[in-house]
Amino acid sequence: MSSRFENFEEKREEKIRKAFKERDWNEIKSTDSWVIFKVISEFVEGFEKLSKIGPCVSVFGSARTPADHPHYKVAEELSAKLVRHGYGVITGGGPGIMEAANKGAASENGRSVGLCIKLPFEAKGNIYIDPDKMIMFDYFFVRKVMFTKYSQGFVVLPGGFGTLDELFEAMTLIQTIKIGRFPIVLVGKEYWSGLMDWIKSTLLEQYNYINAEDLDLFILVDDATEAVKVIDDFYSKYLLTPNY
Template sequence: MAEIENNQEEDRIRKAFKERDWNEIKSSDSWAIFKVMSEFVEGFEKLAKIGPCVSIFGSARTPRNHEYYKMAEEIAAKLVRHGYGVITGGGPGIMEAGNKGAHSEKGKSVGLNIVLPFEQFENIYIDRDKLITFDYFFVRKVMFVKYAQGFVVLPGGFGTMDELFESITLIQTDKIGRFPIVLVGRDYWSGLIDWIKKTLLEEYNYINAEDLDLFSVVDTPTEAVKVIDDFYSQYLLCPNF
């Protein structure tokens, strides 16, 4: 099995270095453009009317008996009770927990699934009319940001970090308006935050001190939802119940 995977990886690398004539390039790229457009259109059409939602992120590998799974489920349920829908990546682990919590309260439960060779499969708690499956990560990430009024980020791996830093960067650079970003689990996030403070800020001055205010760190579902409620109460905004 490992040998087959190594051969497939080698084929992909060699293909990237292969010279192609103009007709090959034009044909391949034109098809990709239409596929990207179709994913954007489907996403916009299905998500445009979902109302205020919060995106929940975290590892697909989180087991159902883990405290973070239970926390994600509780956060999602509380969000629905406070008037929000829930958006997840549509897969197992924390994503499943988020959709399960929203589903348990009969709230909007959105799943933005992605085609991957492992780990990713749609969970059963997504509203069937709010399930979208993507081939392209970058299209999927647009949907997460465009249709969410906040991010709740539980412990996860590279994919979770990708979503976290993408959102922080977009807000930092004024590409999107600010919305609350909540990291759940101080023990998990403390090492990363210490590195950001000591290395990025103090040692290299690669960020500004106020950039640390772009996210909050909490330990409980109640605190997580409160950060989002408090943020919008400043503007006298609340979801429609």
Template sequence: MGDGSKKKAHVEKIKKAFKNRNWNEIKSADSWVIFKVMSEFVEGFEKLAKIGPCVSIFGSARTQPDHKYYQMAEEIAAKLVRHGYGVITGGGPGIMEAGNKGARSENGKSVGLNIDLPFEQNNNIYIDPEKLINFDYFFVRKVMFVRYSQGFIVMPGGFGTLDEMFEALTLIQTNKIEKFPIVLVGKDYWGGLVDWLQEVLVKEKNINAEDMKLFHLVETESEAVAVIDDFYDQYKLSPNF
């Protein structure tokens, strides 16, 4: 097959994939999605409306229990409970499991916002049964994290962790939500990213120098919890929206 024939076949394939649907097909598909999204929002609001002040802990689902970051997340969660907070995680294994485990160890509120994924993600056993919520849509789940968290603890993680962190930073930077503390734990892990933000984004004037104060980089469990405590020594606890 020549290049011209290949290009024509490719164009036809695209046209077929995006062929016009009739109005009934569009209404049926869109209505189902709308109601599914609404149901996830309703369940989230109902289950989380009365949980009280909580801090979300983010990090990799792949971190094993013998890893130092797993153990740090577990201790941070326990300390948060001892300081009067509940703990919210993404509900899965790894750092998320550590956060729920630490909260459970101190008889604190242990919330899991689980996402249905084809790999990696099954809810862990340390979530309070009535505080486990399963989501199909990442964007609905992210609203729940931001709406019901009084702070973010960001442990080492991958794309999902970065997504949650930068979502919150963007919303705070643009004044779409009230400011709350965002804490990055692990200078060896996050230091390169922080340097890049300072040396590239600030230098290119794509963010302001003041935006670097929207988060804190710490090394220890005690420092992480102290950032949360110090913030609420200055500002009252209140909903983010």
């Protein structure tokens, strides 16, 4: 077992033990009060830095995607196209797909935003984020608020648990009318088709846990040009164009 993995296991066990530890009232009050203020400070920083960024599209995808992978190239290409069409790009600020998207935006001198999360194995943003548009978060839920509050569309490339979390967060908020019905574009039909088939056959047809119209919350495409066209077509329907 690698030392890195052992360190992760130690951190996990420490959190489990801490959850069962009895605390007196003073400890609870001081610890929880600090958390409250930290959460508020992250919201304040996010609102201040992102309130004037203009129309942006969030690009989600795996941090593990190497730079020579086709998914990386697609993310870079589509982000450059988004900038040329008037949009800024928001990512989670890390490596892989996130780095590719920020790189594509930066290559066209577009707005390149990085909402970074502090993790044991990922502690800083990639080099393609605008310095004044990089924010570090301790809390995933605060970070996800920023993604959904300041994005006018979501492009989702292949990824793991984190990508799925962001995808279903966006779909749930749109489904429940907590945010506008912004376009959600899944790039990579081969990668996403199994999940989409399961949503249709199991969630809808077998258990009726979603409505048929919920399948319209997302669109599957295969390349960067198609992805950007979905975003453009959506906004042309409302006679809206990016304003910078």
